[in-house]
Amino acid sequence: MPNLLDRINEPNDIRKIRPEDYPALAKEIRELILKTVSSNGGHLASNLGVVELTMALHLSMNFPNDRLVWDVGHQSYTHKILTGRKKDFASLRTFGGISGFPRRSESPCDCFGAGHSSTSISAALGMARARDLLKENRTIAAVIGDGSLTGGMAYEALNNLSRLKSNMIVVVNDNHMSISENVGGLSTHFAMLRTRESYLEFKKDVERTLRQIPRIGGSLARSVKYSKDQFRQLFVRGGIFEDFGIKYIGPVDGHDVRSMVRIFNAIKLMDEPVIVHVVTQKGRGYAPAEKDPSLFHGIGKFDLETGIPEKSSGESWTDVFSKKIVGMAREHHDITAATAAMPDGTGLHRFAERFPRRFFDVGIAEQHAVTFAAGLAAGGLRPFVAVYSSFFQRAYDQIIHDVCIQKLPVVFCVDRAGLVGADGETHQGIFDLSFMSGIPDMVVMAPKNSFELTAMLEYAYELECPVSLRYGRGAAYNGLEQMQAPLERGKSELIRQGDQVMFFALGSMVECAVQAADLLARRGISAGVVNARFAKPIDEEALGLAADQGKLIVTMEENLLAGGYGEAAADYLALHHPGARIMHVGIEDRFVPHGSVDQLRKMLGIDPQSVAERTAAFLENAEDGGQQ
Numbered sequence: 001m002p003n004l005l006d007r008i009n010e011p012n013d014i015r016k017i018r019p020e021d022y023p024a025l026a027k028e029i030r031e032l033i034l035k036t037v038s039s040n041g042g043h044l045a046s047n048l049g050v051v052e053l054t055m056a057l058h059l060s061m062n063f064p065n066d067r068l069v070w071d072v073g074h075q076s077y078t079h080k081i082l083t084g085r086k087k088d089f090a091s092l093r094t095f096g097g098i099s100g101f102p103r104r105s106e107s108p109c110d111c112f113g114a115g116h117s118s119t120s121i122s123a124a125l126g127m128a129r130a131r132d133l134l135k136e137n138r139t140i141a142a143v144i145g146d147g148s149l150t151g152g153m154a155y156e157a158l159n160n161l162s163r164l165k166s167n168m169i170v171v172v173n174d175n176h177m178s179i180s181e182n183v184g185g186l187s188t189h190f191a192m193l194r195t196r197e198s199y200l201e202f203k204k205d206v207e208r209t210l211r212q213i214p215r216i217g218g219s220l221a222r223s224v225k226y227s228k229d230q231f232r233q234l235f236v237r238g239g240i241f242e243d244f245g246i247k248y249i250g251p252v253d254g255h256d257v258r259s260m261v262r263i264f265n266a267i268k269l270m271d272e273p274v275i276v277h278v279v280t281q282k283g284r285g286y287a288p289a290e291k292d293p294s295l296f297h298g299i300g301k302f303d304l305e306t307g308i309p310e311k312s313s314g315e316s317w318t319d320v321f322s323k324k325i326v327g328m329a330r331e332h333h334d335i336t337a338a339t340a341a342m343p344d345g346t347g348l349h350r351f352a353e354r355f356p357r358r359f360f361d362v363g364i365a366e367q368h369a370v371t372f373a374a375g376l377a378a379g380g381l382r383p384f385v386a387v388y389s390s391f392f393q394r395a396y397d398q399i400i401h402d403v404c405i406q407k408l409p410v411v412f413c414v415d416r417a418g419l420v421g422a423d424g425e426t427h428q429g430i431f432d433l434s435f436m437s438g439i440p441d442m443v444v445m446a447p448k449n450s451f452e453l454t455a456m457l458e459y460a461y462e463l464e465c466p467v468s469l470r471y472g473r474g475a476a477y478n479g480l481e482q483m484q485a486p487l488e489r490g491k492s493e494l495i496r497q498g499d500q501v502m503f504f505a506l507g508s509m510v511e512c513a514v515q516a517a518d519l520l521a522r523r524g525i526s527a528g529v530v531n532a533r534f535a536k537p538i539d540e541e542a543l544g545l546a547a548d549q550g551k552l553i554v555t556m557e558e559n560l561l562a563g564g565y566g567e568a569a570a571d572y573l574a575l576h577h578p579g580a581r582i583m584h585v586g587i588e589d590r591f592v593p594h595g596s597v598d599q600l601r602k603m604l605g606i607d608p609q610s611v612a613e614r615t616a617a618f619l620e621n622a623e624d625g626g627q628q
Contacts, residue, residue, distance in 0.1 A: 004028055011063040011083045011109055014055060022257040026051045030285040032089060033077050034304060040093050041300040041422060042100050043074035045283035045293040046145075049175050049254075053143070053278055054078035056260035057171070060268065061139050064108035067127050071120035071144040073101035073113070073426075074298070075173075083109035093422035095595030101426055115426020116391060117364045118151030120144045121170055125161050128168045128273075139268055141169040146176070147341065150363030161273050162245040168273040169264065170246075173254065175282040175293075241275045250277025255284065294344055298423075314475035318415055320450045321471065322347030324457050325384060325413075329355050332461065334382045338362060340369045346386035346415050366391050370398035370410075377408040382461060385410060389417040389429025389470065396435055404439050404466050411460045412436075417446070417470035418508050418558035419601065424594030429470075430587050433506075434563030436468040437536045443489065444468045444535040446507025450476035451484060452533075459487045470507060472558070474597070477511045483531070490537035498528025501615055502546040502553055506532040506565050509556035509585070512601075515608035516615065523616055535565040540572050547573055547580035552622075554583045554615055558606065561586040583618050585611050 004025045007016050017025050029051050037044045055078070057068060063083055070076045080098060081089055085107065091097025102110040112123045124142035131138055148154060149172065161168070241248040247270070252263060260278070267274045283289030288307025289296035295309075302309040329335040329351060338360040343349045352359040362369045366387060373383040387395075392414055403410045414436075417429040436444050443465060447453040453471055460467040485493045495510070501520065505513035510531050517527040528551075530542055535557070546553050553573070555566030566584040573580040587604055601607040605614065 005032065005081070005086060008082060008086060009084065012058070014058045014082055019258055022052075022055060026055060026257070027285070029055075029078055029081055032081065032086075034286055036077075036089055036092050037299070038302050038304040039090075041298075042077075042093050043298050044286070045289045045296040046075040046175075047077040048284050048286055048289055049280040049282040050075045050143070050173060051078050051284070052255045052257045053171070053173065053260065053280060054082065056257045056264060057141060057143075058082050059257070059261045060264035061141065064111070066139040067111040067124065067141070068109075069112045069120045069124040069127070069140075069142040070102050070114060071142065071148045072117045073115060075143075075145075076102050076110075079109070080107075083107055093424075093594055095593075095599045097594075099424050099594055100422065101424065113426070115423070116394065117148040118144070118153040120148070121154055121157035121161060124168060124170070125157055125164065128164060128166060132166050139167070139169070141171060141264075143171045143173055146172060146174045147364055150341065151365055152367065158241070158244045158246065164273050165271065167268060167270055169267055170273065170275050172250075172275060172277045173280055174251065174277060175254075175280045247272060247274045248277065249274060251279045252276060254278040254280035298345075312475060314478065315450065316474060317450070317453065317471040317476045318345075318347040318473075320453050320476050321386070321413060321415070321457070322350045324454045326350050326354050328457060328461060329358065332382065334380065335461070336360065336376055336381050336383045338369050338373050338376070338383055338385050340364055340366045340387060340391065342386070342388065342391075345388070346413070348386050366395040367398050370395040371402045373410045374398070374402040374406065374408050377403075377410050378406070383410050384413055386413040386415060388427070389414050389432045390420075390427045392432055393435060399436075399466075400439055404442055407441055407465055409464050410466050411457075412466070412468045413457075414468055414470040416473045418472045419592065419597045420473045421597045421600065422594050425591045428592045429472075430559050430592060432468065432470055433535050433557060433559035433565060437565070437568060438563060439466075442466050442468060442536060444470070445533060446470045446535065448477065448483075448493075448505075448507065448510035448531045448533075449480055450478055451481055452531075455484070455487055463489075472508045477508070479511060480514070480531075487533070490534050490539055492533050492539040492542045493531040494542075495529040495531055498551065499526035500551060500619065501525065501527035502551045503527060503529045503556055504532050504543065504546075504553060504565075504569065505529060505556040506535055506558075508558050509606070512606065512608050512611060513554075513556055516611040519608060519612035520615060523612075525616060525619065527615070532565060536568070538565065538568050538572065540576070543569055543573060543580075544577055547577035550581075552581045552583060552615070552619060554585060554611070556585040556606070556611070559586055560589070562589055581618075581622065583615065585614070 004017055004021055005028045008014055030048055033047050085098055088098050093100045099106060101115045103113050104110055120142040121144060124140050128140045282293040283296055300309055336358045337348050337351045339346050339348050340362055341364040343352050343361055362372055369385055373385045376383040414432050417432055420427050420429060436442055443463060445456050447456050456469055460469055483495055503513035513529045517529055520527045555569050557565045561584050564586055566586055570582055573582055585606055592600060
């Protein structure tokens with residue numbers, strides 16, 4: 001039998017496939033996804049779960065005229081394959097290749113970019129309003145997972161959606177999971193909705209049995225039917241959605257393409273918004289992912305035959321944090337830990353297993369997580385909130401208003417800070433230094449290596465103020481173990497002296513600075529290295545000393561330059577040491593695409609070779625009487 005995917009090269013080509021061949025096409029799509037993700041890494045379990053759902057939406061919609069908005073977007077691989085990107089799919093998440101998320105610049109069929117959760121209904125509703133105002137004829141649909149519905153923004157959108165008097169489809173993809181297992185009341189609500197079909201079958205059996213009772217059976221059956229209908233209205237109807245005034249249909253088998261197509265086609269004719277509750281299996285079609293969907297949510301390269309991931313080189317920053325926070329909690333019984341649906345990704349699964357009563361997973365709700373932690377601190381506990389850098393920005397108001405203004409001792413453990421690589425623009429952790437450093441009374445730290453991370457966690461516990469502690473993704477740096485000067489607020493650590501240049505490097509950039517200094521030494525340029533440690537407060541004394549000695553000061557950070565560590569250092573020097581020479585290494589005013597971290601650092605000029613070349617050029621230019 002010929003490969004069915006060979007017939008799909010442009011949007012809407014799926015309509016060339018016969019209905020009886022849909023299962024075979026789904027199998028081919030899964031095989032392509034598995035082959036690609038096993039080689040490139042990516043989001044696997046979520047994409048395997050929505051193959052048939054995506055096929056059904058494409059069979060009932062016309063692209064790119066119609067609009068399909070994906071929540072988070074990490075489950076859009078089938079959508080990409082069906083919209084003309086099959087030939088480029090092998091480049092998924094590689095430098096210069098296609099993105100692992102919807103991207104407007106990549107295809108007109110990607111109508112809205114997304115890398116974070118709970119945004120799809122808001123965006124789709126805006127598109128529906130635009131369609132109506134412009135008198136256009138197009139179908140608008142949003143796909144949101146049950147996990148994403150734990151985010152408050154989704155409910156703000158549902159509240160607004162109830163006022164729409166025209167068609168819009170919201171597909172709730174119910175796979176029992178977000179990244180880790182769903183928690184909270186909404187998860188329970190969906191479990192009750194999933195019982196709907198079995199409940200109806202049970203009710204029919206009861207009625208049939210009662211009607212067989214002579215004389216009284218009929219009236220008794222009618223009475224029981226009435227009472228059970230009331231029970232159903234209370235517990236197994238569309239519940240929360242119908243309470244918003246939005247029509248609810250479901251649950252629907254999310255792996256039955258033909259049934260879903262019939263449903264979507266019928267809903268398109270309605271002059272109102274409709275919620276379609278679709279039940280899917282995360283990881284479907286690949287046994288290892290079905291067994292452990294959390295592991296295969298976002299995974300690196302793995303062996304396709306066994307499902308075993310490639311071994312990483314060395315202990316990760318997350319692992320170092322995970323083990324240390326458990327050790328600290330054994331000693332300090334007031335330590336609590338919170339996360340927003342990321343116990344595995346942030347390493348708090350160990351804490352949850354050891355201290356279940358002191359661990360809190362609040363769902364995909366970063367804003368709530370921060371204010372909840374503020375409440376814990378106000379109640380006399382010491383909360384550590386573990387969150388990815390790029391997700392952290394979603395709770396900025398709460399950080400300022402609920403934690404910092406009240407000077408509450410909440411420790412923010414900012415994972416995946418800096419460049420994260422293949423997940424691209426929506427996930428690069430390049431903003432947290434800037435937005436955290438601008439808040440009064442906040443202490444912002446970054447460790448040079450794994451040993452300093454453990455020391456900073458202990459130090460953060462002792463501080464009576466808000467703390468932001470950032471560390472990167474991947475293997476933790478274990479060099480410079482001998483350099484372990486005691487931590488002192490706002491004080492840096494001298495790694496090596498230099499006569500001409502002094503690198504003031506923060507966190508992950510210390511390793512880069514040491515390597516750049518070695519490269520400069522080969523050119524006869526003497527460069528020293530300072531481990532800045534604190535982005536706030538900065539070490540003014542060390543900066544002033546280097547300026548007074550006439551050295552070129554090079555600030556280094558894996559963050560946007562705007563509002564970052566280097567800018568703070570430059571502001572201080574301009575006021576107090578106006579003759580100081582200073583150069584900044586960091587990320588210019590831009591969003592950073594996907595690619596390996598090494599590729600991105602080279603592209604951005606923050607790798608050791610680029611730093612050494614820029615520094616040497618600066619010195620040469622200065623000797624010639626120029627400026628840089």
